[in-house]
Amino acid sequence: MRYPAPWQTIGRHALLPEAGHDDIARLDIVAQLNAHVAQRLGPAVREAWERRGRNLWRMRHGREPIDRREVAVAMEAEPAWQTYSLVRRNTMEIRQQAGRDLVGRQASALRERARELNAGARTLRLDPDFRPPRYVSAVDQHLMRGGYTREQLEEDVSNPANYDAGLYATIGGSGGPWSNAAGRALVAWLQREQPNFLPRRILDLGCGIGHNTLPLRAAFPQAEIVAIDVAAPMLRYGHARARSLGITDIEFVQADAADTRLASNSFDLVFTTMVLHETSHQALPKIFAETHRLLRSGGLTLHLEQPTYRGLEPFEQFMRDWDGRFNNEPFWGALHESNLPAMLERAGFDKTRVFESRCVAPAWQWADQQEDFGRAPAWYAVGAWQAANGLAALR
Amino acid sequence: MNHSLPIDADPAQPGVTAAPGRRPDSPQFTADPMVDRLYGVTLALVAELAVTRTRLDTLERVLAGRGVVGEADIDQYRADELAQEQRSQLQAEYLARVLRALD
Numbered sequence: 001m002r003y004p005a006p007w008q009t010i011g012r013h014a015l016l017p018e019a020g021h022d023d024i025a026r027l028d029i030v031a032q033l034n035a036h037v038a039q040r041l042g043p044a045v046r047e048a049w050e051r052r053g054r055n056l057w058r059m060r061h062g063r064e065p066i067d068r069r070e071v072a073v074a075m076e077a078e079p080a081w082q083t084y085s086l087v088r089r090n091t092m093e094i095r096q097q098a099g100r101d102l103v104g105r106q107a108s109a110l111r112e113r114a115r116e117l118n119a120g121a122r123t124l125r126l127d128p129d130f131r132p133p134r135y136v137s138a139v140d141q142h143l144m145r146g147g148y149t150r151e152q153l154e155e156d157v158s159n160p161a162n163y164d165a166g167l168y169a170t171i172g173g174s175g176g177p178w179s180n181a182a183g184r185a186l187v188a189w190l191q192r193e194q195p196n197f198l199p200r201r202i203l204d205l206g207c208g209i210g211h212n213t214l215p216l217r218a219a220f221p222q223a224e225i226v227a228i229d230v231a232a233p234m235l236r237y238g239h240a241r242a243r244s245l246g247i248t249d250i251e252f253v254q255a256d257a258a259d260t261r262l263a264s265n266s267f268d269l270v271f272t273t274m275v276l277h278e279t280s281h282q283a284l285p286k287i288f289a290e291t292h293r294l295l296r297s298g299g300l301t302l303h304l305e306q307p308t309y310r311g312l313e314p315f316e317q318f319m320r321d322w323d324g325r326f327n328n329e330p331f332w333g334a335l336h337e338s339n340l341p342a343m344l345e346r347a348g349f350d351k352t353r354v355f356e357s358r359c360v361a362p363a364w365q366w367a368d369q370q371e372d373f374g375r376a377p378a379w380y381a382v383g384a385w386q387a388a389n390g391l392a393a394l395r
Numbered sequence: 396m397n398h399s400l401p402i403d404a405d406p407a408q409p410g411v412t413a414a415p416g417r418r419p420d421s422p423q424f425t426a427d428p429m430v431d432r433l434y435g436v437t438l439a440l441v442a443e444l445a446v447t448r449t450r451l452d453t454l455e456r457v458l459a460g461r462g463v464v465g466e467a468d469i470d471q472y473r474a475d476e477l478a479q480e481q482r483s484q485l486q487a488e489y490l491a492r493v494l495r496a497l498d
Contacts, residue, residue, distance in 0.1 A: 025449035029442045082424045086431065090438040326422050
């Protein structure tokens with residue numbers, strides 16, 4: 001069992017909030033609490049299920065539970081589950097309060113730093129008339145007050161800064177110093193599965209602070225990269241963060257993945273990392289249709305997510321559903337129950353070119369490789385190749 | 396610590412703290428909301444105690460680094476009779492305060 005990474009090991013860039021001694025200590029104990037939840041309290045829930053919950057259900061109903069909802073009913077009063085949930089939920093609330101406190105007192109300074117780095121750049125394209133869809137603006141994602149879109153002052157970047165600093169503690173550094181394991185996993189997948197695929201234009205849908213976009217720049221130095229998001233604060237922060245890391249040629253554009261207004265047939269790779277669950281029942285088919293429109297012949301769309309619930313035992317679905325139920329992720333459950341390959345087909349992709357796969361990030365030295373219901377550096381991936389004029393795509 | 400704003404402050408309105416009370420979407424995990432609240436306070440204390448212990452650890456390391464206090468000085472410290480007497484009284488007063496609710 002490894003320790004979560006100390007917060008002091010986070011990758012440094014100019015937009016990272018300045019954390020004092022106690023801020024760091026608090027983020028460290030948050031990381032330790034999360035590790036405790038995953039490594040000790042989580043397995044105890046499984047044990048309670050196998051020893052008691054499952055049997056009680058069978059006695060009462062004469063059959064196994066069929067899905068996560070029935071497991072939830074069976075486990076509701078189980079002390080191990082209540083304990084797990086109370087500690088996990090309170091740890092997230094503590095983490096968010098610590099993050100608010102950290103960025104709140106330096107919101108102006110962070111804004112000034114972002115302004116300095118973004119000044120004069122034509123690679124940051126925000127639209128003052130753009131209205132983020134309600135399914136994003138109405139949710140305090142991960143219990144962060146105001147979510148991705150809130151601006152408490154003009155050109156505010158405090159929520160993205162909170163997100164950036166706190167994410168590291170939430171995942172215990174398992175994404176590496178830059179929390180970019182999903183982007184690196186996607187790159188590793190491409191390098192292994194499609195070593196001859198060289199996208200010239202790449203689009204990241206729902207880029208957030210751009211942490212998973214940057215690995216694409218490293219892997220494809222010649223490619224043009226566009227990163228879009230609906231949230232202006234995230235884009236400001238992400239653009240400034242990239243610039244402070246020496247990356248000045250990624251375009252950060254405020255746009256809706258369901259209606260990007262970008263030219264048809266203009267990208268070779270259109271991807272998302274941990275974004276689909278943040279969309280909605282109405283938006284997702286439109287987003288997939290948009291990827292089909294945007295992709296050139298022979299291009300690829302790839303979406304990294306937590307595993308689909310289809311084919312998972314009900315107990316594992318139940319455990320993976322925790323974020324959907326208790327971490328302000330309202331579309332989580334519905335997304336993971338969806339048949340995403342079928343949706344890509346309906347979006348226009350040829351059935352024979354739609355696939356499911358798994359992307360794994362090369363392990364960082366302190367990553368805990370043990371599967372812990374969602375925090376290890378491995379992702380389910382669903383994707384599709386754009387046919388070349390109806391003929392088999394060149395691979 | 397260098398606070399210029401109270402915790403949970405709104406930077407657009409310095410001095411104004413967030414509305415008190417649980418947020419409306421807080422889930423309840425046990426049958427008794429008071430138990431959930433107790434977990435909340437307890438876990439926050441767990442975190443704050445950890446922060447305090449870390450600060451104490453820092454203090455000892457810094458002092459040791461400057462030769463003011465040796466590393467073993469704290470571990471090998473033994474209270475003299477007067478200190479023992481004073482500590483007994485302090486501990487009793489401390490317990491009286493923290494266990495007041497059990498009286």
